[in-house]
Amino acid sequence: MTMATAHERRPRGPKPRRLTAGRIGIYAFVAVSCLFFLMPLYVMVVTSFKTLDEIRMSQIFALPSHFSVEPWVTAWSSACTGASCDGLKVGFTNSVLITAPSVVLSILAGALLGYSLSLWRTKGSNVLFGLLLAGAFLPYQIFIYPLVRIYAYVSLYGTLFNIITVHVIFGLPVMTLLFRNYFSSVPIELFKAARVDGAGFWRIFTSIMLPLSTPMIIVAVILQVTGVWNDFLLGTVFAGQANWPMTVQLNNIVNTTEGTRAYNVDMAATILTAAVPLLVYFVSGRWFVRGIAAGAVKG
Amino acid sequence: MSKIATDLGRDAIIAHREAASGQISVSVRDLVIRYGAQTVLDRMSLDIGRGEFLVLLGPSGCGKSTLLNAIAGLLDITDGEIWISGKNVTWDEPKDRGIGMVFQSYALYPRMSVEDNMGFGLKISGLPKAEVKARVAKAAQVLQIEALLKRKPAELSGGQRQRVAIGRALVRNVDVFLFDEPLSNLDAKLRAELRVEIKRLHQDLGNTMIYVTHDQIEAMTLADRIAIMKGGIIQQLAPPHEVYNKPCNLFVAGFIGSPGMNFLKGRLAIAGDTVAFDIGDLRIPLHAYERSGGPLVDGAEAVLGVRPEHISLGDAASGDDGGRRFRTPGRVEMVEPTGADTMLWSKLGAQSVTIRVSADVAYHLGDTITLALDLNRASLFDAKSGERL
Numbered sequence: 001m002t003m004a005t006a007h008e009r010r011p012r013g014p015k016p017r018r019l020t021a022g023r024i025g026i027y028a029f030v031a032v033s034c035l036f037f038l039m040p041l042y043v044m045v046v047t048s049f050k051t052l053d054e055i056r057m058s059q060i061f062a063l064p065s066h067f068s069v070e071p072w073v074t075a076w077s078s079a080c081t082g083a084s085c086d087g088l089k090v091g092f093t094n095s096v097l098i099t100a101p102s103v104v105l106s107i108l109a110g111a112l113l114g115y116s117l118s119l120w121r122t123k124g125s126n127v128l129f130g131l132l133l134a135g136a137f138l139p140y141q142i143f144i145y146p147l148v149r150i151y152a153y154v155s156l157y158g159t160l161f162n163i164i165t166v167h168v169i170f171g172l173p174v175m176t177l178l179f180r181n182y183f184s185s186v187p188i189e190l191f192k193a194a195r196v197d198g199a200g201f202w203r204i205f206t207s208i209m210l211p212l213s214t215p216m217i218i219v220a221v222i223l224q225v226t227g228v229w230n231d232f233l234l235g236t237v238f239a240g241q242a243n244w245p246m247t248v249q250l251n252n253i254v255n256t257t258e259g260t261r262a263y264n265v266d267m268a269a270t271i272l273t274a275a276v277p278l279l280v281y282f283v284s285g286r287w288f289v290r291g292i293a294a295g296a297v298k299g
Numbered sequence: 300m301s302k303i304a305t306d307l308g309r310d311a312i313i314a315h316r317e318a319a320s321g322q323i324s325v326s327v328r329d330l331v332i333r334y335g336a337q338t339v340l341d342r343m344s345l346d347i348g349r350g351e352f353l354v355l356l357g358p359s360g361c362g363k364s365t366l367l368n369a370i371a372g373l374l375d376i377t378d379g380e381i382w383i384s385g386k387n388v389t390w391d392e393p394k395d396r397g398i399g400m401v402f403q404s405y406a407l408y409p410r411m412s413v414e415d416n417m418g419f420g421l422k423i424s425g426l427p428k429a430e431v432k433a434r435v436a437k438a439a440q441v442l443q444i445e446a447l448l449k450r451k452p453a454e455l456s457g458g459q460r461q462r463v464a465i466g467r468a469l470v471r472n473v474d475v476f477l478f479d480e481p482l483s484n485l486d487a488k489l490r491a492e493l494r495v496e497i498k499r500l501h502q503d504l505g506n507t508m509i510y511v512t513h514d515q516i517e518a519m520t521l522a523d524r525i526a527i528m529k530g531g532i533i534q535q536l537a538p539p540h541e542v543y544n545k546p547c548n549l550f551v552a553g554f555i556g557s558p559g560m561n562f563l564k565g566r567l568a569i570a571g572d573t574v575a576f577d578i579g580d581l582r583i584p585l586h587a588y589e590r591s592g593g594p595l596v597d598g599a600e601a602v603l604g605v606r607p608e609h610i611s612l613g614d615a616a617s618g619d620d621g622g623r624r625f626r627t628p629g630r631v632e633m634v635e636p637t638g639a640d641t642m643l644w645s646k647l648g649a650q651s652v653t654i655r656v657s658a659d660v661a662y663h664l665g666d667t668i669t670l671a672l673d674l675n676r677a678s679l680f681d682a683k684s685g686e687r688l
Contacts, residue, residue, distance in 0.1 A: 187404050187406060189402040189403070189404045189405075189406035189479075190404075190406045190408065192368075192371070192373050192393075192400070192402065192406065193400065193402060193406035193407075193408075193464075193467070194408070194419075195372075195373060195392070195393045195394070196371060196373070196393045196394065196398065196399065196400045196420070197394065197419050197420030197423060197467070197471075198392075198393075198394030198420050198423045198424055199419070199420075199423055203423060207408075207419075208408050208410075211410040212409060212410060
């Protein structure tokens with residue numbers, strides 16, 4: 001390197017001041033925002049470990065004087081939802097049974113649809129995609145009654161199959177959009193090379209495109225797991241009482257009208273229900289960044 | 300290299316070649332490609348000989364890649380037929396056409412190792428694992444990428460990636476190789492290196508190769524014949540030296556050569572049998588010019604094309620060469636050294652011309668020189684139609 005360029009590389013202009021009024025303002029805002037969102041969580045956590053007596057006596061911000069896991073156990077295994085008193089565990093199992101297949105199927109279907117719409121471009125594929133997109137922006141509610149009638153007609157209403165297929169259908173527009181746009185960014189030459197090599201529709205999908213889409217699959221998993229797990233409306237309508245997901249059970253526990261309101265149990269139940277999406281965020285967030293950083297289509 | 304080529308089944312290739320009827324490898328017949336209202340190729344016909352290296356050369360948007368993709372079967376054609384090795388493959392899948400293709404962006408499968416990349420097509424076709432491995436190993440040997448077989452594409456340099464891509468086409472023992480601007484993503488040095496390698500590969504394998512590029516050096520160095528395209532039409536289809544020395548129209552003349560051909564605008568002056576070219580007051584007799592048959596009309600506007608190396612510097616009184624050279628005084632207006640040669644700029648009449656001279660002699664601004672135009676090697680074009688006269 002010559003002297004001239006070495007000189008150029010030195011910082012120019014006055015040294016920026018570390019602490020300016022604007023900077024303090026930004027930090028203050030961030031701190032307040034954190035407090036705003038963390039406060040309810042804090043209250044929930046401390047309340048869930050208190051006994052009912054203590055909740056009635058003390059300040060809501062105080063730490064429990066005597067830690068009790070009793071509310072958590074109750075919430076999980078014996079809280080009453082209307083007639084039955086089996087706690088949230090039933091709802092948890094139901095939610096897993098609903099979420100797992102819904103997520104896998106909707107991602108597979110979305111990836112396949114996005115793949116065929118982006119790379120194979122058959123006649124009318126753009127129209128189909130437009131319709132699908134429109135579907136993403138239509139409110140759920142208008143589909144509910146027709147869907148109820150259709151499923152009832154084929155005697156599948158209120159079954160696990162019902163709720164899973166409904167989730168797949170409603171997940172499809174966004175999943176397709178996600179994968180179509182992702183596959184559109186894959187160099188078309190990759191697709192051409194595979195065709196020259198003799199790979200067909202399915203081979204290109206499974207051997208080349210799907211392995212490329214790890215980052216997109218992670219995004220899709222985050223979206224779908226949280227979306228399906230947090231769903232309340234569709235679960236209430238389509239799952240049938242025996243298959244009610246955790247969210248519906250939670251509502252029934254919290255809104256139960258009999259006896260005194262067990263705040264500690266309610267809080268524990270709420271945290272339990274929120275645990276899965278939270279876990280997904282924490283775990284997959286790291287993978288998400290890693291997936292993006294790995295560079296999906298490089299080379 | 301040649302030993303390995305035999306390993307790769309040269310005998311098989313030759314046997315196959317002889318078995319197939321005729322000497323034509325790829326035949327494009329009345330090909331039409333239309334996207335909506337836009338016609339990219341309009342009734343194009345082109346025959347490519349067995350073992351020929353044909354370069355499709357042209358500016359972007361001229362339809363050269365479209366033609367290549369149509370031959371490969373990667374896009375739907377509107378009308379016409381494509382024949383490869385004596386078989387109508389117009390509606391065949393790319394894999395059934397006996398072609399291998401190399402792309403500009405390498406198009407290696409990112410999640411597969413080099414080995415798997417090269418063997419992918421063979422694996423799909425159901426070849427036994429051992430056979431796939433053997434063929435990949437041979438191709439890797441030819442291309443000197445044996446050490447890279449276990450790597451992923453992301454761990455390779457651009458030149459290495461393109462070698463792998465060529466290897467992927469190589470293992471399939473195909474009749475026809477298609478190259479879609481394979482060197483455009485490489486830096487100048489690597490480009491020259493791989494260019495030589497592709498040429499050697501062609502010499503050793505003897506396959507038909509169709510090569511798309513916008514780089515005239517690649518076209519000149521590699522091609523048996525060059526098809527220069529513009530606006531979906533082949534302007535000239537000829538061996539490199541002919542394209543260079545006898546361009547059929549102004550577009551070809553201007554496209555090939557760097558620095559470009561000098562175009563002198565003027566008028567034809569015809570008196571009896573003698574043809575001359577008037578630039579202002581300057582009259583250039585053209586009896587040394589080899590006519591190409593176009594009609595010569597007295598007073599018609601025309602363009603005289605002279606390549607920079609076909610103008611030499613001499614003194615005004617140098618020996619008689621039968622009027623082959625036309626001499627006129629000039630003055631050095633600019634000096635551009637390029638290393639091997641030096642480009643001089645001068646005026647001829649009122650028009651600027653570039654002259655390629657040896658770099659050994661030093662020229663200075665304002666030097667008085669004598670330009671000697673070699674009219675035997677010049678090109679004359681009709682100014683309106685651009686056709687060679």
